[in-house]
Amino acid sequence: MGSLFEDIVSDVTESDIRVVELFAGVGGFRIGLERASACFKTVWSNQWEPSTKRQDASIIYSERFGLEGHSNQDINTVPTSSIPECDMLVGGFPCQDYSVATTLNRSGGIEGKKGVLWWQIYRIIEESEHRPTYLFFENVDRLLKSPASQRGRDFAIILASLNDLGYDVEWRVINAAEYGMPQRRRRTYIVGYKRGNYAIRKSGKEEDWICQNGIFARAFSSEAVTAMKSFEIKGTLDEVSANFNKNGEKCEFENAGFMSNRKVNTIKVSPLYNGPFLTLGEILxxxxxxxxxxxxxxxxxxxxxxxxxxxxxxxxxxxxxxxxxxxxxxxxxxxLDKASRTIxxxxxxxxxxxxxxxxxxxxxxxxxxxxxxxxxxNMFPDNHTEGSSDMRRAFLMGNALVTGVVEKIGLSILSNAGKFDDNNNLIVD
Structure with missing residues (x-):
């Protein structure tokens, strides 16, 4: 690793998972992962809110975690060479306008102001000398069905682009409240792994991976409620953008699935959870x-x-x-006797x-x-957003994720990565 990043990663050991956090907000991914294990070390983060003079989220992030390794710069202007090498790239990227209008010349050729940020993720992975072993992203649940004119096209573009970068991908739509957490917040979570990674070599059948052995299956127990659907995402990214489900009315993607080599296996699952449920009344x-x-x-x-x-x-x-x-x-x-509505x-x-x-x-x-x-x-520490106005603190939580979901996925990734101590016990400190 170059000397530019030596100070940032000086406390990272060989057994750690180095994390880069994009679209960091006030640090939901970081909180969840570090709560899962001290093995997760965030070496660089970026948070920039366009068209906003006061950068509340970035200010809070810096105050809670320190300025070292934090960037408050438009990610479009950050060269990949300025981002440290990492083992895992994470982020809750903005959720609209993924269509490929012309070509993927860096971040150009994309419709819309926010969807263009997906292509910053693409650009950073593509240009990285050593691509991350793991990817971990979060988005709204409607990502699987957008846009209305080509249901599932946006997600197909994301899957195809990650495939072309050398990753296998699994996803799950998770409602935090269905697994005992205090808010009914349904989001799409995506985990990618470098093709050929040990995680995939031991996966077995695709349905077993989705429902029993995979990252999401072990973090959030579920059962299949439909038959498996399989199909291929064909063509260049431009062709996927133009043609995927062009004449179809039904969404191709169910709430759980796995993709490898452009082959998609997807199935609808229902949660299996027998633990305690935290209610709105209990957090007041x-x-x-x-x-x-x-x-x-x-x-x-x-x-x-x-x-x-x-x-x-x-x-x-x-x-x-x-x-x-x-x-x-x-x-x-x-x-008060059930989880809250979505913030x-x-x-x-x-x-x-x-x-x-x-x-x-x-x-x-x-x-x-x-x-x-x-x-x-959202399972953040009390007063995590202190320092901003009450109005802005509410806004920031409305944009945040449930950190408990990230924590459980982080533990599952850690287990899959094989991070064990000398006595062969899973490291969860």
């Missing part, structure tokens, strides 16, 4: 710890009830066309809202969730 602060500004004034409760209630009425658009508008009701207040970026602020969480206190008052409680729903 006591009433006397909640600042007054989070309580809803009595005169505003009716507004909240209306916004969360069911509605059906006629509307007229700008062109004079009348249509019936309807929406179902939402729980008011939120149930969204608009969770903060005092204004009444259909989507913000509201709980009823033992004294009968209604209130919003505090930043600490939002952190707990």
């Amino acid at each position: 602060l006591s009433e006397d710890e909640v600042p007054e500004e989070f309580f809803i004034p009595e005169e505003e409760v009716e507004k909240w009830e209306y916004l969360k209630g069911s509605k059906s009425f006629m509307r007229t658009n700008a062109a004079g066309f009348q249509y019936k508008y309807s929406e179902g009701g939402m729980a008011f207040p939120d149930a 969204i970026t608009g969770e903060g602020g005092k204004a009444p809202s259909r989507f913000k969480h509201v709980v009823k206190t033992p004294s009968g008052k209604y209130r919003r969730l505090t930043p600490i409680e939002l952190e707990r729903l």
Whole structure:
């Protein structure tokens, strides 16, 4: 490794897994992996929020983990040579516009502002002198079905591009609450491994890998509920972009699957979990710890009830066309005996809202969730986002992932990587 990175990785040993974290946010991947094991050593991270003067996420990341090895620079402008060699590349990359418009000349030729960032991942892997052994990414669950005009095309592009870079890939859509975590947050998780890696050589049948032996299968027990589907993703990336499921209405990808050499095996699975379930009520602060500004004034409760209630009425658009508008009701207040609803970026602020969480206190008052409680729903340490405004802290948690999911996947990757001590015990310190 070049002298440029010697200070950054000076405490990394041969048995460690060196991690580079892209689109790092406030460090959800890092927290989850380091909670899984001290073997995971983050040697470099990047967080840049476009069109934002104050870089809240990067500031918080630096304050929690230090400035060493952290970049607050537009990833489009970061040369691959400036990124340290790593064993694992991770990131929750933005979730739209993956279409290949012309060619893959570095990051060019891509439609949309955010999807172009997927091609920064592609560029960094492609240009790396020593490509990472493992890839670990997170995205929204609808990634498997987008866009509506070519369902599954975006995910097919991602799979094909990783295949062309020399990786086999497995994926799983995981709802954290179905495995005992305190928030109903459904996300697509993707793990890639260099082709020929020991993990794949011992995989056996594809269905066994998906449901029993694979990274996700061992981290999140499940059972198959449909028959396996198999198909190939054919053509160049441009051809995949233009033609994949061009005339199809049904999505080709189920919520679990595995791809090797452009052959896709995919199956719908259902969770098998018999452990404890953490509820919204269990993560709440006591009433006397909640600042007054989070309580809803009595005169505003009716507004909240209306916004969360069911509605059906006629509307007229700008062109004079009348249509019936309807929406179902939402729980008011939120149930305390089950996992919370998904946190969204608009969770903060005092204004009444259909989507913000509201709980009823033992004294009968209604209130919003505090930043600490939002952190707990994503399984972050208390006050991890302290230093930003309450509004921004809520926004950051709306963008974050459930770190408990990352922790369990990290343990499974570690086991698969064969990180053991002298007594042949799995290293989980």
